[in-house]
Amino acid sequence: MRLPCPVCGERDLREFTYQGDAVRLERPLPTAGGDAWDSYLHLRDNPAGLTRDLWQHGAGCGAWLVVTRDTVSHAVHSAVLAREARHAD
Numbered sequence: 001m002r003l004p005c006p007v008c009g010e011r012d013l014r015e016f017t018y019q020g021d022a023v024r025l026e027r028p029l030p031t032a033g034g035d036a037w038d039s040y041l042h043l044r045d046n047p048a049g050l051t052r053d054l055w056q057h058g059a060g061c062g063a064w065l066v067v068t069r070d071t072v073s074h075a076v077h078s079a080v081l082a083r084e085a086r087h088a089d
Contacts, residue, residue: 001013001074001076002076003015003016003055003057003065003067003076003079004076004078004079005057005060005061005063005065005079006063006065006079006080006081007057007060007061007063007081008057008060008061008063011057011060014059015057015058015059015060016055016056016057016058016059016060016065017055017056017058018053018054018055019053019054019055019056019064020044020053020054021044021045021051021052021053021054022052022053022054022066022067022082022085023052025040026040027040028040047071048071048072049070049071049072050068050069050070050071050077051068051069051070051071052066052067052068052085053066053067053069054066054067054082055067055079063081063082064081064082064083065079065080065081065082066079066080066081066082066085067079
């Protein structure tokens with residue numbers, strides 16, 4: 001798979017590090033019970049289809065990207081700088 005870095009252009013996946021879902025998770029309060037923290041740390045959706053993921057171009061420019069891709073077809077639809085994605089939502 002290749003990812004389109006907005007700074008460097010299209011690059012091989014090996015230059016990037018997956019950092020998780022780009023949708024913000026609600027962090028439990030420090031006083032929340034063990035079940036809430038277990039869910040927060042370990043349980044994630046694994047959707048089939050369109051996702052928005054956070055990636056870092058660590059072997060390149062170092063930019064943080066929000067990549068929209070399809071987990072079924074492996075098609076990459078877009079990649080934008082994370083700081084710009086915040087303003088687009």
